[in-house]
Amino acid sequence: MSWGRKPRQKYGARTTDCGHGHMHASAREAKRCHELHLLQRAGEIADLEREPRYFFEVNGRQLIHDNGRRAVYTPDFRYRRCADGRLVVEDSKGMRVRDWPLRKALFRACYPDIEVVES
Template sequence: MKRKYGNRKVTLDGHQFDSVREATRYSELKLLERAGQITDLGLQPRFELIPKQRRADGKAERACEYVADFRYTDTATGQLVIEDAKGVRTDTYVIKRKLLLQVHGISVREV
């Protein structure tokens, strides 16, 4: 089966990544964590952008979420960093990234 964006899934340290780029970035972040430059490395953090709702006919609408690739704390600044390993910037991604900034005040670092 041909992949939509040409990505190849990769398994590393028991985690499955959507692309080689994402797996490579994970390896880099693990090294930074061991060196003490970052802490609290997390994978696939979820952020609710639009809460679950009910339509006029009573049917439920699921919440809209943004799922980033990584989250960590930069020890030099103490700031929370949200990262996404991007190859193709889809329209959906751009809209969700802007909503994340509007709703939560969080900027996404693209690598």
């Protein structure tokens, strides 16, 4: 049933276009996407991607929720820094959610060669 208004995003964020043909969950994320596109054009970063998915494994076994879904981390962006060749995942955080510290710790343990950046 539609009441003529858009559903509100969690924490009051507004869906925003970044100017590169993508819609983002927040204005902060859209602004960062625009900045990253400029950095890519300048040659400072390469291979910019939106919302890559990383599944968690411990001792070679996938982590599975009680409902059968795989535990996953989906950062806002992934790119390679040209200066050192390092792979970076980045999350635009306006509000820190309760599970973020645990999710970040799991990601760092499962993917130690990838840098995590909060913007």
